Amino acid sequence: MRKFVLAGAFVGLGLLVACQPAAQKAEAPKAEKKKLSSKEKFKIALANQDKWQKACSNPTQLVPEGIDVETFKKEMLATVKFPEGGVVGKNIARGEKLFGDPKKGGKSRRGNCYACHCGDPKILACGNIGPSLRGYGKRGIDPKDTYIRIYNSWAVNPCSVMPRLGYHGVLKPEEIADIVAYMHDPNSPLNK
Numbered sequence: 180m181r182k183f184v185l186a187g188a189f190v191g192l193g194l195l196v197a198c199q200p201a202a203q204k205a206e207a208p209k210a211e212k213k214k215l216s217s218k219e220k221f222k223i224a225l226a227n228q229d230k231w232q233k234a235c236s237n238p239t240q241l242v243p244e245g246i247d248v249e250t251f252k253k254e255m256l257a258t259v260k261f262p263e264g265g266v267v268g269k270n271i272a273r274g275e276k277l278f279g280d281p282k283k284g285g286k287s288r289r290g291n292c293y294a295c296h297c298g299d300p301k302i303l304a305c306g307n308i309g310p311s312l313r314g315y316g317k318r319g320i321d322p323k324d325t326y327i328r329i330y331n332s333w334a335v336n337p338c339s340v341m342p343r344l345g346y347h348g349v350l351k352p353e354e355i356a357d358i359v360a361y362m363h364d365p366n367s368p369l370n371k
């Protein structure tokens with residue numbers, strides 16, 4: 180029994196060690212003097228993925244055999260319902276609440292984004308299952324794509340662990356639009 184526990188600890192340690200260099204590699208952009216925008220940094224990190232990272236980032240690995248990945252995405256995209264007022268809502272304050280300050284609790288946490296993402300730098304209790312969303316609005320992403328991602332993440336990344344919040348009715352289209360407004364607003368703490 181004791182041996183088992185020890186063996187488990189070694190495997191765990193091995194995994195940690197094995198994962199570490201890859202994680203560091205992905206984050207370190209090529210040495211450059213001029214200040215790069217988040218979008219440029221992201222592009223460089225993507226271009227410098229080692230072959231294992233590339234293999235694991237390939238969504239076709241995640242989709243069950245026999246399902247074409249483009250068909251999968253197309254069918255997921257077809258489920259997305261858009262709000263009448265457009266994908267960028269007007270109630271930024273509500274968007275911030277729905278994004279979910281964990282301290283506020285209650286219904287305002289329904290997006291619960293901090294469970295998996297960091298965002299507002301003041302909120303230190305944030306998860307790292309998903310990428311950090313700090314500076315998200317400065318990356319030049321089309322708000323419509325943000326909306327789609329939140330409504331049904333599988334339209335973008337099949338089998339992602341990110342919950343399909345609109346698809347499952349956790350968030351209404353208008354609520355997602357307010358989260359989009361919060362994420363893209365230049366004055367949002369995410370983008371400061």
Ligand code: HEC
Nearest residue numbers: 290291292294295308309310328329332336339340341342
């Ligand atoms: C259970 C964990 C989880 C929750 C909760 C979650 N996400 Fe995610 N999210 C992920 C993961 C994992 C990824 C990366 C994989 C992917 O592309 O789907 C991701 C990716 C994203 C991306 C793309 C990031 C990029 O760099 O392009 C956005 C935007 C995003 N999430 C927004 C949100 C918002 C807004 C919420 C809350 C309404 C939320 N997520 C809730 C796990 C989560």
